[in-house]
Amino acid sequence: MTASSVRRRLSAGAAAVAAGALLLSGCAAGEPAATFDPDAKVTLNFAFWGNDDRANRYNDLVAAFNEEHPNIKVNVSFTDYPSYWEKRATEAAGGGLPDVFQFSDSYLRQYAEPGYVLDLGKEKDYIDFSTFEDSLLGTGRLDGTQYSLPTGYSMWADFVNHDLIAKYDVEAPEGGTSPEEFDDWMAGFTEAAGGAVYGGTDYTQRIQGFELSLRAKGKNLYTEDGELGFSKAELREFWNSGAKLRDSVTVPQKKLEEISPKSGMGAQLTASEMSWSNFLGGYLADSGAKSISIIAPPTYKAGSKDLYQQGGLQIAISAKTKHPEASAVFLDYIVNSKEAGRIFGTTLGFPASSSKLAGTTLEGVDKQVADYIESVSDRVGEAPPVPVIGYGSLEQKFWDLGKEIGLGSVSVDDAVEQFFTEADVILQ
Structure with a gap:
């Protein structure tokens, strides 16, 4: 849209808005309505x-x-x-x-x-x-x-730093495997790198990872009527599934705190990281890596429609x-x-x-x-319901608690209770 066409639209729009405002407000003819001067x-x-x-x-x-x-x-x-x-x-x-x-x-x-x-x-x-x-x-x-x-x-995605894969002579991971298979790949990379670099980050920290596990079962994070779409038991099971990762496979949370606001991928401390597909340019800029690929994230049920256009x-x-x-x-x-x-x-x-x-x-x-978006088209399902009021706060609370679990400052059981207590306050 050119500047001149914008001005034509603005002038016409301003006149219409002014006339409408005059009628709706019932103001006297002697009280001119404000108009927009595009210049x-x-x-x-x-x-x-x-x-x-x-x-x-x-x-x-x-x-x-x-x-x-x-x-x-x-x-x-x-x-x-x-x-x-x-x-x-x-x-x-x-x-x-x-x-x-x-x-x-x-x-x-x-x-x-x-x-x-x-x-x-x-x-x-x-x-x-x-x-x-x-x-x-x-x-x-x-x-x-x-x-x-x-x-x-x-789309939710998994990023892989091929500079680091080449450096430590590790075979690249396949996309769309089971979480267990991907965990094994990360463990193998961490071992090959001798702990100097890690296979990835603890993806159980992110609510999007939990969302994938729920969508694979035909569920969502929240319901159409504004309630949580999962139980304490489901959240507890998900966070507990990351225990092995936090123990010896993924980058320690303490190291991530030291490099914040950069991520493990951005600081070349990890060979992989899960996030939204639009992060590729940022990862390349932050890390200085020459080659980062995007692969499908692990799926909890083959053939499920667990991804969506976000x-x-x-x-x-x-x-x-x-x-x-x-x-x-x-x-x-x-x-x-x-x-x-x-x-x-x-x-x-x-x-x-x-x-x-x-x-x-x-x-x-x-x-x-x-x-990448084309490659995962067969995994794309319907978008979830409009987020509940306070979802942004709940998303951040999930991440904060995930970090605390990683630091060892809170147990999984206590984190689950804290999350549901926060959710009760926000959703009520």
């Missing part, structure tokens, strides 16, 4: 979580955006994922969220129901929704209202922004522009909009991600 100087605050690679890409995107919209200044800030949501929670309570910010479907109910994020339909003159499949629009929609838009979608990385606008139209123009640029496709490729997920995909050259890293 007025505006400053927006934009926040996201990520690493230096993502920050560099966003800086490039803002520079490209300013070539078309030199009057809209964008102040950028970022931090790691846990700190990011702690800060957003404080801002939401105080009414000071950034104008535009990276969002997650995990927090959709938590931020939409109290009215913290803007109904994007109110700014439909400045955002193109037609470029998204309805299934992907649904990842940012609640009760028929569009509160956020996905930058892309990802459109969790989204962009939203604060409901209290003083510049909703300019914020919408910037949001549209992030999710829809060809420049966003060119700059980010698949690092924010495989492009969710057709217009962004049109700007993405699928080669190198981006081709790897595209090929």
Whole structure:
């Protein structure tokens, strides 16, 4: 979308919005409604979580955006994922969220129901929704209202550092094996490396690993009516399954704490790590590795539909922004522009909009991600229900407890009780 076409849409939209506002508010004809001047100087605050690679890409995107919209200044800030949501929670309570910010479907109910994020339909003159499949629009929609838009979608994946495999002369693992088979591969690598590097990280720390085990049984983390979809016994069994890994196979949690915010994969302390498929570019940048592949994660039941299109990385606008139209123009640029496709490729997920995909050259890293998504298509099932209120907090609590189990500061039994106590508080 060119700057001139944006201005034409903005002018027409502003007139319609102004007229509608006048009718709805019942204000007197002598009280002019506010209109949006697309050339007025505006400053927006934009926040996201990520690493230096993502920050560099966003800086490039803002520079490209300013070539078309030199009057809209964008102040950028970022931090790691846990700190990011702690800060957003404080801002939401105080009414000071950034104008535009990276969002997650995990927090959709938590931020939409109290009215913290803007109904994007109110700014439909400045955002193109037609470029998204309805299934992907649904990842940012609640009760028929569009509160956020996905930058892309990802699949849960297993990353393998082939530089380290070559260094220690270990055969690469196969994708889609059983957890037991993959655990054996990690143990073999750790032994071959003499403990200097580890086969992987303890994947039982991540709620997504637990989710795979549940989906293999036809269940989900939570139900349609907002309840947990699993029992204490199931969680206990899952965390206990990682005991051997924590004992001598995967990188010790203490070492991970020392290198934070880098991951074991990013610091070349592990030969494998499970995460979302869009992390490939970040892993390469953090680790400096020349070759990292993506393979299917272990499956708890062969033939199950345990994977799904995860459109969790989204962009939203604060409901209290003083510049909703300019914020919408910037949001549209992030999710829809060809420049966003060119700059980010698949690092924010495989492009969710057709217009962004049109700007993405699928080669190198981006081709790897595209090929991986295609390779696991037969494992893709229906997306889980819209996350319950507080799911983001529960996801983080799961990870925090997983780390504490790894440090030996809490037992599995106590961790299970703590998680369910937290869930009772949040879900009530």
